Amino acid sequence: EIVMTQSPATLSVSPGERATLSCRASQSVSSNLAWYQQKPGQAPRLLIYGASTRAAGIPPRFSGSGSGTEFTLTISSLQSEDFAVYYCQQSNTWPPWTFGRGTKVEIK
Amino acid sequence: EVQLLESGGGLVQPGGSLRLSCAASGFTFSNFAINWVRQAPGEGLEWVSIITPTGTGTYYADSVQGRFTVARDNSKSTLYLQMNSLRAEDTAIYYCAKELVPGPIGVAGTFDYWGQGTLVTVSS
Numbered sequence: 001e002i003v004m005t006q007s008p009a010t011l012s013v014s015p016g017e018r019a020t021l022s023c024r025a026s027q028s029v030s031s032n033l034a035w036y037q038q039k040p041g042q043a044p045r046l047l048i049y050g051a052s053t054r055a056a057g058i059p060p061r062f063s064g065s066g067s068g069t070e071f072t073l074t075i076s077s078l079q080s081e082d083f084a085v086y087y088c089q090q091s092n093t094w095p096p097w098t099f100g101r102g103t104k105v106e107i108k
Numbered sequence: 109e110v111q112l113l114e115s116g117g118g119l120v121q122p123g124g125s126l127r128l129s130c131a132a133s134g135f136t137f138s139n140f141a142i143n144w145v146r147q148a149p150g151e152g153l154e155w156v157s158i159i160t161p162t163g164t165g166t167y168y169a170d171s172v173q174g175r176f177t178v179a180r181d182n183s184k185s186t187l188y189l190q191m192n193s194l195r196a197e198d199t200a201i202y203y204c205a206k207e208l209v210p211g212p213i214g215v216a217g218t219f220d221y222w223g224q225g226t227l228v229t230v231s232s
Contacts, residue, residue: 096170099153099155
């Protein structure tokens with residue numbers, strides 16, 4: 001099973017600032033990597049797939065990059081609605097598809 | 109508008125059984141593989157199971173293999189998860205999640221729409 005490791009566990013950012021979240025796979029997942037956003041009491045929402053393709057309706061301030069084992073989600077200018085938990089997930093090798101433990105983006 | 113609506117969660121004793129349902133609308137249900145993903149209280153996400161568009165193929169996480177069974181009724185646009193021999197560690201919110209890409213599982217693994225989830229609590 002591929003282990004996904006996210007860092008940091010918590011990121012404190014001021015509104016309007018840039019946030020950079022990292023995700024590392026225990027072995028190559030090529031570009032088969034997605035990012036999800038989850039707010040308290042809500043289901044996850046797909047943000048990015050294929051490592052860098054924004055899902056429908058996702059604003060351009062969200063961007064993804066990387067391939068192989070190292071990936072990054074960047075939020076260029078944090079809005080109030082962006083404070084949430086973010087998960088990365090690999091879809092390269094299954095079963096199982098595996099998620100990271102999440103990065104919580106909180107208000108500084 | 110794509111909608112997924114889970115139901116059937118509740119409190120069950122260890123060793124008991126429960127059947128979850130996921131009613132889908134807003135897309136051609138029979139074209140897409142559908143997954144179950146769970147989230148224990150305060151924890152991260154764990155993929156549980158997937159079923160192919162026709163229902164002929166099913167796959168499970170090791171943690172539920174042999175205890176859970178996924179099925180679908182394309183005539184009713186509904187997905188099911190039969191959960192037997194439940195354990196305390198199965199306590200979680202269970203989400204159904206639609207695949208981004210229609211067709212066989214070979215291109216699966218990205219979940220573009222999720223239901224609101226249904227809570228399963230296994231406790232005596």
